[in-house]
Amino acid sequence: MKPFKIMALLAAAVIFSIPAFAQKPANFIGVEGGISLPLGNFGNWSTATALTSIQGTVNDPNGYAKAGGFFAVDGAWFFSKNFGIGGLFRYGTYNFNHLDSLSQGYQESFDVDRTSTTVTNYKMWSLMPGIYFDLPLARKFSLTARGLVGIAHASTPQITVAIEDGGVQDPPVVQESASKTAFALDGGVGLRYSILRCLAVNLRADYFYTKPDFTFVNSGRNNNAGREVTEYDQALASANFTLGIAWQFGKFGTKK
Amino acid sequence: MQKILSSRSNCFVAMIVLFSLSLSGCSKSASTTTPSFPGNEFLTTVQLQLTNTSDPTDVQLASSTQISPYTHTYQSDSIYNSNAFLHLKANSTYSGKVIILDQTQSPAAVISDEILARENYHLFFFQPSPILASNIIISNTTTNIPQADWLTGQPASDTTAFGISVNELVAATAADALNLTVSRTDEDTNKPPLQVGLNDNFVTGAASQGILRVVLRHQPNAKNGTYDPGSTDFDVTYAVTVY
Numbered sequence: 001m002k003p004f005k006i007m008a009l010l011a012a013a014v015i016f017s018i019p020a021f022a023q024k025p026a027n028f029i030g031v032e033g034g035i036s037l038p039l040g041n042f043g044n045w046s047t048a049t050a051l052t053s054i055q056g057t058v059n060d061p062n063g064y065a066k067a068g069g070f071f072a073v074d075g076a077w078f079f080s081k082n083f084g085i086g087g088l089f090r091y092g093t094y095n096f097n098h099l100d101s102l103s104q105g106y107q108e109s110f111d112v113d114r115t116s117t118t119v120t121n122y123k124m125w126s127l128m129p130g131i132y133f134d135l136p137l138a139r140k141f142s143l144t145a146r147g148l149v150g151i152a153h154a155s156t157p158q159i160t161v162a163i164e165d166g167g168v169q170d171p172p173v174v175q176e177s178a179s180k181t182a183f184a185l186d187g188g189v190g191l192r193y194s195i196l197r198c199l200a201v202n203l204r205a206d207y208f209y210t211k212p213d214f215t216f217v218n219s220g221r222n223n224n225a226g227r228e229v230t231e232y233d234q235a236l237a238s239a240n241f242t243l244g245i246a247w248q249f250g251k252f253g254t255k256k
Numbered sequence: 257m258q259k260i261l262s263s264r265s266n267c268f269v270a271m272i273v274l275f276s277l278s279l280s281g282c283s284k285s286a287s288t289t290t291p292s293f294p295g296n297e298f299l300t301t302v303q304l305q306l307t308n309t310s311d312p313t314d315v316q317l318a319s320s321t322q323i324s325p326y327t328h329t330y331q332s333d334s335i336y337n338s339n340a341f342l343h344l345k346a347n348s349t350y351s352g353k354v355i356i357l358d359q360t361q362s363p364a365a366v367i368s369d370e371i372l373a374r375e376n377y378h379l380f381f382f383q384p385s386p387i388l389a390s391n392i393i394i395s396n397t398t399t400n401i402p403q404a405d406w407l408t409g410q411p412a413s414d415t416t417a418f419g420i421s422v423n424e425l426v427a428a429t430a431a432d433a434l435n436l437t438v439s440r441t442d443e444d445t446n447k448p449p450l451q452v453g454l455n456d457n458f459v460t461g462a463a464s465q466g467i468l469r470v471v472l473r474h475q476p477n478a479k480n481g482t483y484d485p486g487s488t489d490f491d492v493t494y495a496v497t498v499y
Contacts, residue, residue: 054374055445096286103290110476111374118287157285163476166487170478223376223479224446 025134025142026194027084029075030202032244036092038065039237045098046227051105057228058109063236064102064157065122068094070240076132076146077250087129088148088186094122096157102227103161106173109226112165119157120177124236126152126184126210140194144204145187152184152210154236174219175229180212188240194248202244211235297367298322300330301357302470302492306342306350306458316350318342320416320492323359330360341417341495342468344436350458352438354380354470356490372454375444377476380453381483382438383469384496386427391437396481397451399438401471405483407493417495420467434466435498450481460498469493 037043042063051058070092078084096119103117128150135143158177163170190204214232221228301321308314320340324331344350358365371378382399383406392400406424407414414422427433437459443449453472470493473479475486 055376099286099288100290103288107290110377111474112476114289114291116287116289118285120285165474165476166489168487170476170486173477220477222446222477223475224444225374225376225477 024081025078025084025136026200026248027075027077027250028200028246028248029073030200030244030246031071031073032202032204032242033069033071034240034242034244036068036070036094036208036238036240038063038067038094039239041234042236042238043097045101046105048101048104048108051102051227052108053227054109054111054225056224057226060227060229061232061234063122063232063234064097064099065094065236066097068092068122068238072242072244074244075246078132078134082133082135084132084134085129086132086146087127087150088146089125089127091123091125093124096121102159106161106163106226110163110165110170112163112170114164116162116164118160118162121157122154122236124152124154124210126150126186126208128152128184128186130186134192142192144190144192144202146206148186150184150186151181152208152212152236153179153181154210154212154214155179156214156216156232171220171222173221173226176217176219178214178216178232180214182210182212184208184210186240190242192246198248200246200248202242202246204242204244206240206242207237208240209235209237297358297365297370298330298360299356299367299472299490300359301364302490303355303357304342304352304470304494305355306344306352308345309349309351311345311348314345314348314350316342316344318494320494321359335492337416337493337495339417340492341497344458344460344496344498346435346460346463346498348460350460351441352456352458354454354456354472356472368454371472372452375442375452375454376446376450377474377479377486378452378489379450379473379475379479379481379483380440380456381469381471381473382453382456383424383471384434384436384438385424385467385469386433387425388427388430388433391433392426394482397440399440399453399456401469401483407469416467416493420495422467422469422493424467424469433464434468434496435461435464436466436468436496437461438468444479446479450479463498465495465497467493468496 044062072090074088076084076086107115128148130148133145159175161173188206306316356367383401440451472489478485
């Protein structure tokens, strides 16, 4: 639902802004970085109690993603006073949250002296062309927006649980990392301030959505107990807050 | 013109710096260790309850315990075997059940119920001794303990009921062997299912005597039907007479 709200806001901004200014915005190529807040099940986690299963395994819909960081390169060419076409390449990672809860769930499920859990992180890149919008609010200040669709490639953490009981190392439980490419969309609004004729600073907030259907290989699973996820068909959605810098070029609007 | 170029160079430098800074924020793997919580139950008492399938009045209850019959308290370094014996009729089949208790609690907690709940990574072994070498069959469906894991070097003072040594032996002849075979009758919910051993069949042959060692193996994510993986939750020995 959220992406559609953002698209509606973008559309409204476009409709109200078209007659306001008569300058064509500068084309740009920019780099940016920021923080990404996982939304929904992607950022949720389960308690150790919910993950404890002594007879049979338990599924887990949660992604345990912590707020992550990303960098991106984007650019746009404006073919009209407000609209342009462009694209974005973004790469980011998310660390694993509430690892203790996960580890304790295995420890209680197998009733062992100790579990040691090691995880890698989520990695995700996306490549998305789309429509860029620019609405000058003042001489150096613009409201910007973009709506992008494309692909995202995500890989999940590898989770390795070492089990020790009675002084014996038992076989580790391993959920292998999985990768998948899926349709993705991104929509957001921002502000652009031109600090130099060729240089602008961008501040923006975006909503990002993709839904890869991961299939996991669980290696080293000998007994039916504890958390075991074989498929993860959940959205990897996030709210992304970006600070960037853009090199502006091409035909600039006439000074007034 | 030169000023414009210089300005654009500065723009590029600024962008490269920002790009480099954002790349440096890459994240790393994480790990944690979770120890067990205090307050686990004690396995103070292991009982074998056997019922003759041809004669339901023939019920045998053998008990090995760490609860002192004198102080009625848990003795971590002692085991009381005065009731750890089975008198079984020859050429009979007994339906057996392993009952594990925590008698430090009042009333005693039935730990075998918890073992049943956790059957997917627990497995019982029953080793009669003396046993003919030809009768030692190691597979993922037999109850024999591999010879490498037998008790063979225990001091003479390490005995079970009637002062019989707990050391295990290979019988030189059939006449020396304890004529007792144990097979498990229950299975867990692993896929494919594996045997558990809380419920068993005890089949006797001709009159004989010896010992029966019972071991519970805790095999978290390692249970495969064999003895080796995991660790031992308890290891007790009963005296057996087949008459």
